[in-house]
Amino acid sequence: MATKLDEKLEPIFRDVLRRNPGEDEFHQAVREVLESLGPVLVKYPEFAEQKIIQRICEPERQIIFRVPWQDDSGETHINRAFRVEFNSALGPYKGGMRFHPSVYLGIIKFLGFEQIFKNALTGLPIGGGKGGSDFDPKGRSENEVMRFCQSLMTELYRHLGEYTDVPAGDIGLGQREIGYLFGQYKRVTNRYESGVLTGKGLDWGGSRARKEATGYGTVFFAQEMLKARSDALDGKTCIVSGSGNVAIYAMEKAMQLGARVIACSDSGGIIVDKDGIDLDLVKQIKEVERRRISAYAEERKSARYIEDGSIWSVQCDVALPCATENELNGNDAKQLVSQGCIAVAEGANMPTTPEGIHVFQEAGIAYGPGKAANAGGVATSALEMQQNASRDSWTFRYTESRLEEIMKTIHTSCFETAKEFGSPGNYVVGANITGFLKVARAMTALGLV
Ligand code: GLU
Numbered sequence: 001m002a003t004k005l006d007e008k009l010e011p012i013f014r015d016v017l018r019r020n021p022g023e024d025e026f027h028q029a030v031r032e033v034l035e036s037l038g039p040v041l042v043k044y045p046e047f048a049e050q051k052i053i054q055r056i057c058e059p060e061r062q063i064i065f066r067v068p069w070q071d072d073s074g075e076t077h078i079n080r081a082f083r084v085e086f087n088s089a090l091g092p093y094k095g096g097m098r099f100h101p102s103v104y105l106g107i108i109k110f111l112g113f114e115q116i117f118k119n120a121l122t123g124l125p126i127g128g129g130k131g132g133s134d135f136d137p138k139g140r141s142e143n144e145v146m147r148f149c150q151s152l153m154t155e156l157y158r159h160l161g162e163y164t165d166v167p168a169g170d171i172g173l174g175q176r177e178i179g180y181l182f183g184q185y186k187r188v189t190n191r192y193e194s195g196v197l198t199g200k201g202l203d204w205g206g207s208r209a210r211k212e213a214t215g216y217g218t219v220f221f222a223q224e225m226l227k228a229r230s231d232a233l234d235g236k237t238c239i240v241s242g243s244g245n246v247a248i249y250a251m252e253k254a255m256q257l258g259a260r261v262i263a264c265s266d267s268g269g270i271i272v273d274k275d276g277i278d279l280d281l282v283k284q285i286k287e288v289e290r291r292r293i294s295a296y297a298e299e300r301k302s303a304r305y306i307e308d309g310s311i312w313s314v315q316c317d318v319a320l321p322c323a324t325e326n327e328l329n330g331n332d333a334k335q336l337v338s339q340g341c342i343a344v345a346e347g348a349n350m351p352t353t354p355e356g357i358h359v360f361q362e363a364g365i366a367y368g369p370g371k372a373a374n375a376g377g378v379a380t381s382a383l384e385m386q387q388n389a390s391r392d393s394w395t396f397r398y399t400e401s402r403l404e405e406i407m408k409t410i411h412t413s414c415f416e417t418a419k420e421f422g423s424p425g426n427y428v429v430g431a432n433i434t435g436f437l438k439v440a441r442a443m444t445a446l447g448l449v
Contacts, residue, residue: 006038023106029113036432039421052440061085069151083131086112089442093129096170101136117435118371121410124382137172149180157185162195169199194388198381207384209399215249217376217407222345224411225366234258239316241265242323243293246347250320263314266293270311273303315339322347330355337363346370372431379406
């Protein structure tokens, strides 16, 4: 099923497999990028000579450390945490931290690798990095989460800095955790260094529209893809997987642009609401009460909850995967296409499997990969860093307008690059090549880094 790799790229990929055993998600992310780069090496043979790809596949620095902490009953726990500082050719390492029991080095490296190209696509001066821990925040008390964050930062602080490495949130890590992390950073360094973390609260250095940015950006990107096909979101039926921060604000923007959102999900099941999702209710359940999405169906007569159901079986025009990696496989993609889906934009990182991507591309529907479609989150983090550096705070309207502009520019550059390299309409090729060229040029200019 997978595209064959160019003969120059095959040995590079084999080497990545050999050097990083067992890291399946990282292999998948690398392979997807390498599959796009054949024509680049033809046009720019110097990048092959300089072994730029081999260098990009090897993180600049990888930090793995122990996080000991005590739960409310006094029992000791030990978690493992990671920060992979992948590439700093364009700026300080930038990327979120994920708290989830599935976290291991392979997940953090896949996310960090994606982040290099995503961040390059934003056009802003940020390098790529990612971190996280196998800590499971589910069911943990406020105090337990705080103690865990404090313990983690007691080690991590020495590797961070507004000019060095700037974490943010991801799955399992939101504004509450950023607060505890920032508080501990401030204590141990004795510096009010706002720009060291993004996704902060509005009262203490956060940016307006950062919370909304990933979801909004994904929908702006979907709108641009539809526009390129002389179509629009207005009047379209939309489904969104997940019900976390990305999903909630993807639903919000889709509704604002006139779409009808009828389904969302969490790891327990899906809800389908034939009258359209009541977003205030989802926000109350997820953001305030931190409950399961099944609670939605208990409150709304027009909705049904399907335990363990697949959201991709719900008929729609536009699908927005906003939950997690590999949540949409080849069969799901076939079902979506056969039921009339015309566009997919990824709010999550790598949510579609390689087989799924292949199905979308064969069918010729508009498919926006995460590293382009969800770049609005990290782009707005970079805008937060700008505001922190100038001790300023911008209005929501201004910040959102910057975000919209950035997403339009990303769409245009992916679209144009795909055309230039002989794959018109292929946003995977467009995103990978655009991001790669930016990083490769900078790495070349900086000497052997
Ligand atoms: N975790 C988000 C991402 O995958 C945001 C990263 C950030 O804002 O630094 O891009």
